[in-house]
Amino acid sequence: MAQAARTQRTLLSLLNSDGKDHPVENTFALVTVLLGAIAVFTTLSPSLHLVSSWVGLIGIGTGLWGQFISSTTGERFLLIIGLGASALGFYLGLAHGGLFGGVIG
Numbered sequence: 175m176a177q178a179a180r181t182q183r184t185l186l187s188l189l190n191s192d193g194k195d196h197p198v199e200n201t202f203a204l205v206t207v208l209l210g211a212i213a214v215f216t217t218l219s220p221s222l223h224l225v226s227s228w229v230g231l232i233g234i235g236t237g238l239w240g241q242f243i244s245s246t247t248g249e250r251f252l253l254i255i256g257l258g259a260s261a262l263g264f265y266l267g268l269a270h271g272g273l274f275g276g277v278i279g
Contacts (some may be wrong), residue, residue, distance in 0.1 A: 177199070180194075187267075188248045189203065189246060189248040189249050189252070190246065190248075191246045191247065192245065192246055194245075196245050196246070196249065198243070199240065199243055199244050199245050199246075199249050200249065200262065201238030202236055202237075202239065202243070202244075202249075202253070203240055203244070203248075203249045203252040203253050203256070204252070205236055206233055206236045206237040206240055206252070206253055206256030206257060206260065207252050207255060207256040207259070208256075209229050209230075209232055209233030209236060209260055210230075210233050210237075210254065210255070210256040210257070210258070210259025210260040210262075210263065211259060211262050212226075212233075212263070213225075213226050213227075213229045213230035213233055213259060213262070213263020213264060213267070214226075214259045214262055215268070216229065216263065216264045216267075217262070217263050217266040217267060220252050220270040220271070222275070223266075223267045223270035223271040223272065223275060224271070224274075224275070225267075226263045226264070226266060226267035226270070227263075227264055227267025227268055227270075227271075227272060227273045228267075228273060229260075229263065230260045230263035230264025230265070230267055231260075231264050231273070232257070232260075233256060233257070233260025233263070233264070234257060234260045234261055234264060236256075237253050237254075237256050237257035237260055238257070239255075240251050240253045241257070263275055
């Protein structure tokens with residue numbers, strides 16, 4: 175009797191949809207999502223504007239470089255989500271005081 179084969183569906187299998195390993199590209203995608211989450215959640219407290227603006231700026235940089243070197247659609251999807259969150263955190267951090275607000279000047 176024939177049995178249906180089950181495939182393991184993990185996050186890395188979704189990111190490596192072409193069947194090849196992409197450790198650097200996957201790392202950029204996951205780091206960008208993590209930085210975006212930190213940037214967005216720190217905007218909930220306006221006193222953390224330094225953290226949200228700097229982490230958002232770094233997240234934008236890693237996201238743009240990750241888009242430049244990405245190989246699969248799954249990586250690009252996570253990078254766009256992380257880029258959007260990083261940009262939102264960056265801009266709200268700028269609105270609450272900026273990159274150097276209160277430290278210089």
